[in-house]
Amino acid sequence: MIVLVDPQMGENIGAAARAMLNFGLTGLRLVRPRDGWPNPKAGAMAAGASSVVDNARVFDSVEDATADCGYILATTARQRELYLPVYEPGEAMAEIKPRIDDGQTCAILFGGEKSGLNTNDISLCHGILTVPLNPAFSSLNLGQAVLLAAWEWSKLAGKGERFPSRMDDAEVPTQADTDGLINHLFAELEPSGFFFPPEKREVMERNIRTTIKRAGFTRADTQLMRGIIKALARGRGAGRAASEE
Template sequence: MAGTDHSVAPIARGPSIVLVEPQLGENIGMVARAMANFGLADLRLVNPRDGWPSDKARAAASRADHVIDAVRLFDTVEAAVADLTYVLATTARPRDSFKPVRGPDEAGQELRSRIEAGQAGGILFGRERFGLSNEEVGLADEIVTFPVDPAFASLNIAQAVLLMSYEWMKSGRGENSRPRFVAPEVAPASKDDLHRLFHHLEDTLDEVGYFYPPEKREVMVANLRTMLTKAGFAEPEVRTLRGVLKSIDRALGEHRS
């Protein structure tokens, strides 16, 4: 489509787009193009199947070179979202999870609200063939799903990114009524801090034999992580909880000795 003005700078700031194990360079390129259409530029890839950089991705991006050039690679989803404080996971099917579920319009508004408040937000998109695993969804704060025809609910990855990018852009338009004053903002914990809390808690619970029987450990860990993610801890709260766990660890060490 004609009409692109390449002299106009991309709109600054917006949610990070995280693609988990994307398979085709062409799909990554179409995602970059969709992002550029709506002012997004932070594209993160977790283990792209065909490696990176990709000539096919650049060709399919249709001159969204600023997005392609800024792509960052990660080995794990945890690493890709470590610096974020609010993460949405996209999924087309119900999950065995107690996480809040939003539609794309509501999710766009929530992203806008948090990012304008200085938080770092992001959206997880899964593999072309089977999406995100339950464990990966468990790393997000909330789920976003699209109101598509249940008889044909499959969206390709570029379509899904396009929809969320559009909702992000749309959320910034129109008059937003704001209260005259608000409560002081407390910085939310980064995902890296939260993941450290997960691992510390799980190690301590292993030490006291909480995960019993052993074959249920994976499900029990997933439930704990869901509860901790839903809490929306601030960074000082995570520090306090880590301090509590360290005290328990010391007491366990003294008891053993």
């Protein structure tokens, strides 16, 4: 549950709703929105997340907005004179998830754009959620702040969908494939005079071998590199032949 306390601009409420739905959160509560509710600017900014805005509930106080909650965190960028545990977003979600799994309703409070949450509101909470920020500029846009928390929730809850990497299907080269590339390269470096002075050749070959193996080539990469070596060798041969004419 995301609770926005004294939000000022409808656009920021919409941005928060959009960030929520991006990461699978839908429960939005508003406490004393400055410009009233509903606010058409919130719906416009929310774009495809208008369902979150349309279903938002409005309350007159933080107490009313969180009355059914078993666990509440307050977001703030400033240290407060309150004896409450302080969590970074990932740590906060680790506190919230088992409670939600047990059926509790949990809420994260975000203050208004001008001054954030007041100390009385924070005192109603079980802990503080804060993001380590540049101390010279620690002000986050409301939508950004909600996005950070929602992202951490999504990671922990496994709500996000990630497209697969093509590397997952890439064929791994055999030892013979890799050795073939390395030996091919050595054979073409030999006439170029690369291995100089001769007494350093063994070390140079070893360094090349470990560099290629460390690169983590796929089988297709190995074949591509051999094609490049062949093309360079042909070019060198053609250039040499032209110079001899």
